[in-house]
Amino acid sequence: MTPLSGYLLVSALLFCIGLAGALTRRNAIMVLIGIELMLNAANLNFIAFWRFSEHPETQTGLMFALFSIAIAAAEAAVGLALIITIYRHFRTANVDKVEAMKG
Amino acid sequence: MAEVFQAIDQFPVTLKTWLLGHAAGVMPEWALPLLSAALSITPILAVFPLLFALTTVIERKGLGRIQNRRGPNRVGIPLTNIRLAGFGQFIADGIKSLTKEDIVPRSADKVVHFLAPIALLIPVLLTYSVLPFGRNMVPLDLPQTGLLFFFALGASTELSVFMAGWSSRNKYSLLGAMRAIAQMVSYEIPLILSALTVVMIAGTLSLSGIVESQAEVRFGFLHSWHLFTPWGLVGFFLFLTAAAAEANRTPFDLPEAESEIIAGYFTEYSGFKFAIFFLAEYLGLFAMCGLGITLFLGGWLPPFKFLGFIPSWCWFLGKLVALILLFIWLRGTLPRLRTDQLMGFAWKFLLPMTLINLFVAGLWHLSVTSVPMTVRWIGGFALLAIPYWLLGRGFEAKVGKREYRFAN
Amino acid sequence: MTLSFAILAGLTVGSAVAAMSLRNLVHCALGLVLTFAGLAGLYLQLNAEFVGFTQILVYVGAVAILIVFAILLTRGTEPANEPAAVSPWAGLPVAVLAFLAMAAAVLASPVGKRLAAPVPEVSVKTLGQKLMTDYVLPLEVLALLLTAAMLGAVIIAMKDKEDLQ
Numbered sequence: 001m002t003p004l005s006g007y008l009l010v011s012a013l014l015f016c017i018g019l020a021g022a023l024t025r026r027n028a029i030m031v032l033i034g035i036e037l038m039l040n041a042a043n044l045n046f047i048a049f050w051r052f053s054e055h056p057e058t059q060t061g062l063m064f065a066l067f068s069i070a071i072a073a074a075e076a077a078v079g080l081a082l083i084i085t086i087y088r089h090f091r092t093a094n095v096d097k098v099e100a101m102k103g
Numbered sequence: 104m105a106e107v108f109q110a111i112d113q114f115p116v117t118l119k120t121w122l123l124g125h126a127a128g129v130m131p132e133w134a135l136p137l138l139s140a141a142l143s144i145t146p147i148l149a150v151f152p153l154l155f156a157l158t159t160v161i162e163r164k165g166l167g168r169i170q171n172r173r174g175p176n177r178v179g180i181p182l183t184n185i186r187l188a189g190f191g192q193f194i195a196d197g198i199k200s201l202t203k204e205d206i207v208p209r210s211a212d213k214v215v216h217f218l219a220p221i222a223l224l225i226p227v228l229l230t231y232s233v234l235p236f237g238r239n240m241v242p243l244d245l246p247q248t249g250l251l252f253f254f255a256l257g258a259s260t261e262l263s264v265f266m267a268g269w270s271s272r273n274k275y276s277l278l279g280a281m282r283a284i285a286q287m288v289s290y291e292i293p294l295i296l297s298a299l300t301v302v303m304i305a306g307t308l309s310l311s312g313i314v315e316s317q318a319e320v321r322f323g324f325l326h327s328w329h330l331f332t333p334w335g336l337v338g339f340f341l342f343l344t345a346a347a348a349e350a351n352r353t354p355f356d357l358p359e360a361e362s363e364i365i366a367g368y369f370t371e372y373s374g375f376k377f378a379i380f381f382l383a384e385y386l387g388l389f390a391m392c393g394l395g396i397t398l399f400l401g402g403w404l405p406p407f408k409f410l411g412f413i414p415s416w417c418w419f420l421g422k423l424v425a426l427i428l429l430f431i432w433l434r435g436t437l438p439r440l441r442t443d444q445l446m447g448f449a450w451k452f453l454l455p456m457t458l459i460n461l462f463v464a465g466l467w468h469l470s471v472t473s474v475p476m477t478v479r480w481i482g483g484f485a486l487l488a489i490p491y492w493l494l495g496r497g498f499e500a501k502v503g504k505r506e507y508r509f510a511n
Numbered sequence: 512m513t514l515s516f517a518i519l520a521g522l523t524v525g526s527a528v529a530a531m532s533l534r535n536l537v538h539c540a541l542g543l544v545l546t547f548a549g550l551a552g553l554y555l556q557l558n559a560e561f562v563g564f565t566q567i568l569v570y571v572g573a574v575a576i577l578i579v580f581a582i583l584l585t586r587g588t589e590p591a592n593e594p595a596a597v598s599p600w601a602g603l604p605v606a607v608l609a610f611l612a613m614a615a616a617v618l619a620s621p622v623g624k625r626l627a628a629p630v631p632e633v634s635v636k637t638l639g640q641k642l643m644t645d646y647v648l649p650l651e652v653l654a655l656l657l658t659a660a661m662l663g664a665v666i667i668a669m670k671d672k673e674d675l676q
Binding site (some may be wrong): 138212245246248251252253255256259261262265266269277281284288291308383494 | 568
């Protein structure tokens with residue numbers, strides 16, 4: 001059996017990979033992918049804590065993960081729509097080049 | 104007599120337990136689950152690709168008859184004069200596609216191009232693991248999540264379509280992939296919503312549980328298939344329409360409309376890889392038909408109780424073949440839709456109809472004890488027929504009369 | 512640590528690294544899909560079947576498709592001569608520090624040594640009943656959010672009227 005710390009370490013590693021990507025990549029879509037990875041890492045934590053909790057029958061962790069999946073889907077849709085609009089306007093999806101506040 | 108019929112019905116199950124029992128003495132402990140899995144997988148891998156091979160011949164012959172020609176009728180057993188009415192054709196086709204040169208475009212993304220057909224075939228094959236093929240014959244019974252498993256794998260095929268279209272570096276491939284993904288995403292919603300009615304009534308996501316929920320006998324002879332209810336009848340046709348779109352069958356075969364974009368996302372595939380795409384597409388269609396049978400047509404149950412002596416797996420296969428023939432007939436009859444018509448049909452007609460159907464199924468379930476049967480039937484059909492008529496009219500008005508700009 | 516956990520964890524982390532470090536954006540998206548699949552496998556290992564299959568349905572079937580569509584619609588944004596990432600010295604130390612802090616906390620905590628209780632009785636039925644009773648308010652708020660997000664995404668991404676003419 002794997003102890004809880006195994007899952008937590010995988011989750012922490014995933015979170016930091018997403019963080020590093022979101023901080024270093026130039027393309028806005030890559031930043032979004034990094035944020036998705038971080039959200040997924042949080043989800044893994046919810047499920048792992050639910051499974052290893054003393055009262056798994058309350059299913060709170062499962063509920064939290066389900067809601068978080070639904071919210072992540074909404075977030076991805078809006079985020080990508082924003083990126084496409086920015087691309088139309090500035091002709092680039094590079095976050096460093098999108099710096100003009102006006103028109 | 105009844106024991107003989109039951110023995111034939113359960114023959115695959117008893118064979119498996121017999122083999123496992125004999126292997127238990129010879130093989131080590133850890134290998135037994137693997138052997139059990141292999142014994143469940145082998146029949147699936149034998150039956151359905153064979154069915155695919157026969158379907159290709161039947162489809163070509165059937166389409167030929169519909170188009171007033173004969174179709175393949177030459178190839179029989181090699182080196183003899185026996186022709187088998189052309190049913191050896193699939194062997195010749197198979198040898199041809201195996202020996203053909205495998206061409207990969209120079210600018211293609213080689214790794215993704217190679218992985219795409221595999222990534223398509225694996226989820227399609229996995230969907231078969233939850234289908235109940237007969238009484239006690241489910242390779243992987245997921246009592247909590249069977250249907251969700253099926254839809255999750257069905258949704259992951261979209262990505263392999265994208266992989267194929269994008270990696271080919273060909274505009275027709277990419278256009279075909281984009282069309283296919285847009286279509287599959289749009290039709291997935293009515294597909295899942297129409298299946299949801301059955302889940303609501305049966306109260307389970309397990310596919311074998313859904314079959315058992317239809318086992319009740321009415322009027323002394325009729326099994327209560329979900330098809331024999333207003334919402335089930337409408338739901339079945341909505342499901343079938345969405346399934347045809349999901350499997351890229353005519354009239355929804357725009358992703359591979361050869362008159363516009365050559366062969367869509369598998370334009371740049373040849374030889375064995377093309378054969379895998381072809382196989383995966385048909386296996387996907389069979390799996391969809393199998394799901395439709397399980398949800399609405401009573402799975403492996405016979406329609407009438409007195410026909411129960413025929414083995415359960417024969418009923419499943421018989422219904423499957425009937426649905427395949429229906430799809431061949433549709434292919435020979437209906438013309439292809441336009442892209443805007445296709446999208447409009449999914450979002451403006453199928454989606455509202457499935458939502459209304461869900462509502463009707465809920466009413467049906469709530470009025471089980473309180474309302475007499477005839478009222479429920481008439482009410483259910485009225486609630487479905489009126490929106491159908493209104494939506495259908497609105498849809499026709501939008502499409503309008505076709506103008507031929509260059510012909511007039 | 513079991514073999515299946517090691518394989519799944521390796522797949523998840525390895526493909527996440529690939530998703531964040533490859534040059535080609537589509538390859539990154541495909542790496543992300545592998546990560547999602549690996550996570551679904553980990554959920555299955557944790558007896559959360561329903562969430563695992565929902566993960567595949569939503570992430571592989573919808574979010575990944577959205578991402579590849581967005582990549583294709585904003586093509587040509589990363590010229591070949593330009594580095595794909597800003598200097599790694601900006602983000603990497605932060606990430607490594609964050610990981611070290613979290614790993615230290617996890618390894619120090621007594622909770623981390625805990626082994627799983629016997630498989631809990633989870634049925635989709637009780638999950639649904641909970642959604643309709645205890646969690647009905649979050650569910651309705653989520654429904655509202657999804658509707659608003661859908662309308663918002665369509666309106667944001669729709670072409671301006673002047674563009675169409």
